[in-house]
Amino acid sequence: KQEVTQIPAALSVPEGENLVLNCSFTDSAIYNLQWFRQDPGKGLTSLLLIQSSQREQTSGRLNASLDKSSGRSTLYIAASQPGDSATYLCAVRPSSGGATNKLIFGTGTLLAVQP
Amino acid sequence: GAVVSQHPSWVICKSGTSVKIECRSLDFQATTMFWYRQFPKQSLMLMATSNEGSKATYEQGVEKDKFLINHASLTLSTLTVTSAHPEDSSFYICSARELGQRNSPLHFGNGTRLTVT
Numbered sequence: 448k449q450e451v452t453q454i455p456a457a458l459s460v461p462e463g464e465n466l467v468l469n470c471s472f473t474d475s476a477i478y479n480l481q482w483f484r485q486d487p488g489k490g491l492t493s494l495l496l497i498q499s500s501q502r503e504q505t506s507g508r509l510n511a512s513l514d515k516s517s518g519r520s521t522l523y524i525a526a527s528q529p530g531d532s533a534t535y536l537c538a539v540r541p542s543s544g545g546a547t548n549k550l551i552f553g554t555g556t557l558l559a560v561q562p
Numbered sequence: 563g564a565v566v567s568q569h570p571s572w573v574i575c576k577s578g579t580s581v582k583i584e585c586r587s588l589d590f591q592a593t594t595m596f597w598y599r600q601f602p603k604q605s606l607m608l609m610a611t612s613n614e615g616s617k618a619t620y621e622q623g624v625e626k627d628k629f630l631i632n633h634a635s636l637t638l639s640t641l642t643v644t645s646a647h648p649e650d651s652s653f654y655i656c657s658a659r660e661l662g663q664r665n666s667p668l669h670f671g672n673g674t675r676l677t678v679t
Contacts, residue, residue: 481667481668483670488653488673488675489672489673490568490655490670490671490672490673491606491655491657491670492670493667493668493669493670496666496667536605536606538606548594548596548611549596549608549611550596550606550608550657550668551608552605552606552607553605554604554605555605
């Protein structure tokens with residue numbers, strides 16, 4: 448059974464700092480991994496999608512890496528800003544076990560960037 | 563970009579009543595939509611997969627007679643919480659994948675906050 452874990456559960460940093468969020472998954476049989484941002488009481492905004500054949504994806508100040516064999520992904524945020532404060536979720540899409548259409552989410556990292 | 567619209571964004575209802583939540587893909591077609599539930603400080607849990615023109619597929623532990631799903635067109639899926647109880651209070655989020663784009667990202671609605679009194 449695929450399980451997704453995110454560490455740390457919460458993180459507080461001063462503005463301008465670079466930071467790394469971690470995501471690990473137990474089964475390497477995945478189609479892709481997706482990072483989302485969720486603001487309080489809101490839906491999800493997709494940040495980056497990494498296909499299983501890719502190693503990393505970049506968008507602006509965000510860079511996500513994927514090491515499928517070790518079951519790990521990181522989301523790197525450069526020069527953090529108070530507007531980056533949100534909960535960050537990673538999710539994997541399994542490629543086996545009959546559950547190939549669903550996303551399995553981690554529990555998220557609550558990020559607070561202090562001005 | 564692909565937009566998923568969810569309505570209403572919040573609803574308060576009395577115990578025993580039914581509530582319908584709509585999920586629309588505004589600028590793309592989706593044969594499959596997904597309904598998730600999120601309890602406070604927890605992650606999203608998939609409730610069911612909504613298939614256009616056929617019955618929804620429910621996850622283990624989700625009562626199909628309580629959470630009725632209808633996917634009548636390629637742009638609309640509805641979730642009806644029947645005979646709602648306070649324990650059904652939660653944040654419900656739908657998502658959709660563009661037709662024919664198997665490996666494309668899922669697009670999410672803004673969610674519906676349901677409070678049952």
